[in-house]
Amino acid sequence: xxxxxxxxxxxxxxxxxxxxxxxxxxxxxxxxxxxxCHYLITSRQSHEAGYRHGVVYAASRxxxxxxVLALRRANIFxxxxxxxxxxxxxxxxxxxxxxxxxxxxxxxxxxxxxxxxLFASGRYLDRIDVSAEPxxxxxxxxxxxxxxxxTLLVIPL
Amino acid sequence: xxxxxxxxxxxxxxxxxxxxxxxxxxxxxxxxxxxxCHYLITSRQSHEAGYRHGVVYAASRxxxxxxVLALRRANIFxxxxxxxxxxxxxxxxxxxxxxxxxxxxxxxxxxxxxxxxLFASGRYLDRIDVSAEPxxxxxxxxxxxxxxxxTLLVIPL
Amino acid sequence: xxxxxxxxxxxxxxxxxxxxxxxxxxxxxxxxxxxxCHYLITSRQSHEAGYRHGVVYAASRxxxxxxVLALRRANIFxxxxxxxxxxxxxxxxxxxxxxxxxxxxxxxxxxxxxxxxLFASGRYLDRIDVSAEPxxxxxxxxxxxxxxxxTLLVIPL
Numbered sequence: 001x002x003x004x005x006x007x008x009x010x011x012x013x014x015x016x017x018x019x020x021x022x023x024x025x026x027x028x029x030x031x032x033x034x035x036x037c038h039y040l041i042t043s044r045q046s047h048e049a050g051y052r053h054g055v056v057y058a059a060s061r062x063x064x065x066x067x068v069l070a071l072r073r074a075n076i077f078x079x080x081x082x083x084x085x086x087x088x089x090x091x092x093x094x095x096x097x098x099x100x101x102x103x104x105x106x107x108x109x110x111x112x113x114x115x116x117x118l119f120a121s122g123r124y125l126d127r128i129d130v131s132a133e134p135x136x137x138x139x140x141x142x143x144x145x146x147x148x149x150x151t152l153l154v155i156p157l
Numbered sequence: 158x159x160x161x162x163x164x165x166x167x168x169x170x171x172x173x174x175x176x177x178x179x180x181x182x183x184x185x186x187x188x189x190x191x192x193x194c195h196y197l198i199t200s201r202q203s204h205e206a207g208y209r210h211g212v213v214y215a216a217s218r219x220x221x222x223x224x225v226l227a228l229r230r231a232n233i234f235x236x237x238x239x240x241x242x243x244x245x246x247x248x249x250x251x252x253x254x255x256x257x258x259x260x261x262x263x264x265x266x267x268x269x270x271x272x273x274x275l276f277a278s279g280r281y282l283d284r285i286d287v288s289a290e291p292x293x294x295x296x297x298x299x300x301x302x303x304x305x306x307x308t309l310l311v312i313p314l
Numbered sequence: 315x316x317x318x319x320x321x322x323x324x325x326x327x328x329x330x331x332x333x334x335x336x337x338x339x340x341x342x343x344x345x346x347x348x349x350x351c352h353y354l355i356t357s358r359q360s361h362e363a364g365y366r367h368g369v370v371y372a373a374s375r376x377x378x379x380x381x382v383l384a385l386r387r388a389n390i391f392x393x394x395x396x397x398x399x400x401x402x403x404x405x406x407x408x409x410x411x412x413x414x415x416x417x418x419x420x421x422x423x424x425x426x427x428x429x430x431x432l433f434a435s436g437r438y439l440d441r442i443d444v445s446a447e448p449x450x451x452x453x454x455x456x457x458x459x460x461x462x463x464x465t466l467l468v469i470p471l
Contacts, residue, residue, distance in 0.1 A: 004318070085399055085401075087399055087400055087401035088325060088328055088329035088332065088400050088401065088403070089329070090326065090330065090333065102333070104332065104336065104397055104399055104400075105399070106397065106399055106420075118422065118431070118432055120430075121399075121424065121430060122397065123397075145395060145397050145424040146424050146428035147428045148427070148428030148429070148430075
């Protein structure tokens with residue numbers, strides 16, 4: 001396994017992931033994860049306190065799919081989009097076909113009327129399955145800097 | 158054509174481009190484009206509706222030069238600068254000497270009195286001529302997330 | 315010295331640097347610099363006017379350590395954290411074991427109550443010692459876009 005090729009692949013995965021969300025192709029979102037994955041959105045405080053649950057939690061690709069279905073059906077929220085900016089990305093240990101990766105992000109939220117605001121900042125702590133292509137997230141922890149989680153957190157981060 | 162060398166070159170072009178704008182060396186800006194280029198700033202809504210025109214449009218390097226001249230002469234706007242943050246960058250298909258690239262950006266605007274705000278967010282959809290050095294934009298579409306285009310959009314994005 | 319390896323190492327250094335600050339491991343921060351370093355936070359206006367001093371200035375690793383000690387002891391400021399987003403990064407001339415690098419950044423500030431705001435934007439102008447591992451900053455100039463420096467500038471940028 002070529003180290004540089006893995007790095008490029010990891011960057012591409014992270015870029016494709018935010019593109020999928022920001023362009024509202026949410027039905028494709030679960031496919032960025034392995035079947036038996038771990039996805040969690042939580043706050044820094046909860047994460048540092050060792051809590052394994054957060055405001056959003058999924059332990060399988062099926063749960064991610066359910067979430068998208070619910071989000072599409074409910075439709076009770078005010079339409080909006082995100083724009084993720086990610087960087088820098090750090091690729092750490094690559095072992096047993098899994099790469100440990102962390103990156104900083106901000107998500108800008110754009111409401112239907114065009115109102116734009118800084119919605120969230122934080123970091124991604126990832127365990128990425130790089131044993132086969134396409135690369136997929138085995139674990140993605142979204143650690144929000146602020147404990148003031150917006151009630152409008154419906155779209156995944 | 159080495160794929161990795163092209164990727165590095167594309168990153169460098171995108172970085173040099175925003176550096177040129179953010180450091181107010183606008184006279185150098187047209188040189189980032191091929192002679193017969195296509196530059197467009199538009200909103201997501203207009204872009205998705207298939208409109209090929211936007212708030213700013215240029216179909217040649219000469220038109221870009223005219224724009225800079227007008228901007229320097231007019232001087233009717235309140236002095237300000239941008240700071241672009243770009244990332245992640247995706248290099249897609251490279252074919253016939255042209256690379257398809259897309260990236261996310263935010264532009265922070267800093268007014269003369271130091272007032273700083275989140276000005277714009279969106280993505281760049283690029284077709285980059287990588288057949289010769291220096292690389293140049295054959296097409297750069299600037300797709301703004303918000304349809305509320307600030308009337309103070311004078312400096313290119 | 316392999317050019318690509320240097321580039322990757324520079325990216326890693328910049329990522330590790332902001333990770334150290336954003337995760338409040340400030341005691342490790344001085345170790346990102348060579349012993350006889352130059353660290354400066356200043357405004358664009360001061361920098362362009364050629365002033366070599368700014369709101370924060372250090373000419374050795376020892377001075378950086380003193381700064382962290384003072385910051386930890388004083389504790390008079392309202393607790394807060396930053397989240398840095400950096401990109402794009404440009405690696406310029408690599409000569410005599412030193413790489414010239416520049417990058418754009420924004421720092422989001424998160425107060426103890428979770429209040430989040432765009433705190434600062436600007437660029438890093440770096441001279442990085444790449445003659446030995448780990449890479450270290452010989453010089454890091456933090457050029458803020460705004461001359462309105464927040465009085466709450468205690469944590470390094």
